[in-house]
Amino acid sequence: MRRKRGRVLGLLLSVLMLMLPVIGCSTNSADQKDGTIELEFWTINLKKNFSDYIQGAIDAYEKEHPGIKIKWVDVPGADVTKKLLTALSSGDVPDVVNETSAGLSVLQSYQSVYPMSDLVGKEKLEPYIDGLVQSVTIDGKVMAIPWYHGGPPIGLINAELYEKAGLDPNQPAKTWEELFAYGKQIHAKLPNVYGSNDIPTLESLISEGLPILSEDRKTAVFNSPEHVAFVEKFVQAYKDGAIAPGAVVKDDRQYQQTIDNQMTAHVGWAQAAQLNNYEKNAPTVFNKLKVVPPVSGKAGQVAVKDIQLFIVPKKSKHPKEAADFALYMTSAQKQLEFCKLVPIFPSTEETLKDPFFTNAEGNTIKDEARKVMVAASPRLTVNILGLEKEQELKEFYMEEIRAALMGKKSVKEALDAAVKHWNDQLAKQ
Secondary structure, rough: HHHHHHHHHHHHHHHHHHHHHHOOOOOOHHHHHOOOOOEEEEEOOOOOHHOOOOHHHHHHHHHHOOOEEEEEEEHHHHHHHHHHHHHHHHHOOEEEEEHHHHHHHHHHHHHOOOOHHHHHHHHHHOOEEEEHHHHOOOOOOOOOEEOOEEOEEEEEEEEEHHOOOOOOOOOOOOOOOHHHHHHHHHHOOOOOOOEEEOOHHHHHHHOOOOEEEEEEEOOEOOOOOOOHHHHHHHHHHHHHEEEEEHHOOOOOOOOOOOOOOOOOOEEEEEOHHHHHHHHHHHHHOOOOEEEEEOOOOOOOOEEEEOOOOEEEOOOOHHHHHHHHHHHOOOOOOOHHHHHOOOOEEOOOHHHOOOOHHOOOOOOOOHHHHHHHHHHHHHHEEEEOOOOOOOOHHHHHHHHHHHHHOOOOOOOHHHHHHHHHHHHHHHHOO
């Protein structure tokens, strides 16, 4: 009798052990328990200064979507991509992440991002500036939703130096060729003054309509005769004094000849944020400056280096809900609210149509900068290639460009060397 009772007790224990995982699953998940979906949301360095805005947006979204709860995590900017890769390897991943364009390239090389175009309807992406959407489109898939950025570049002129060189400040250069012609005249008339520090970055190639990669994105192609001819214009400008001698330094904070020390007379592409530095540190020069549209390449686009984005990691348990929240955070209204708090530019065309951007009626140089940036925004694109070690590849290209400018190599030799290095790296991916 005892043996029989023991066998029955052992059978019951075995059944109970089999049931424990099921019981555990049913009690550990909030989604299963009360029907609420919790989305983990990461931002980059926003909690300290913009907690009210972000938390207010979260509260409003939760009110409109009672079945959704948002867990907000703020991450230091330098750590976000590394932390996300660690989370992906562990399987405990956030659902929607504020990433940088550089971070997207790293994540894309690991194939770890859900295409947004697979998660939301095509019409949901129409409000965003087309060039920005195209910049995050890889292999026909929109991989991220563009958010905010520092704004398109502006052009700058030292009106006093222009007049001394016999140029009209009201007739700024529109193309690189004109900029270099003006710079050559400036240096000829004013030997201690040069044109600018503009050199042929990858962004300038893009603005000229010159491709960086082949259509299948497997090889670098920026050593064609057209690419060589374009870069040779910069090399000649460097020889003519249209580009300053110090333009070849790696760190632009180390330029020897600058517009604020009046050793250069203009800038083809400048960041509007620099105006604050000029106003504070060189007020007499600041009063001589005139904002003009940025120089434009043949493609008509203005390419910038980086932008803030939203992505959905592939291991998100709720990708569609995450994508919907990303659309909400980047909606025209939410971006307008954010732009009123900090001097940034939005990724939606509708936001730029608001009086906040269109009614810049003041006559200060900063008002003019805003007008120029708003006008250039529809032509904006971002230099995102989606490659592993993308930053290293871009820096290798710049090293070869510096060698060409200084005459250490011909342009063809420099571009061939850069393309070979890129293709050696691409072959390993």
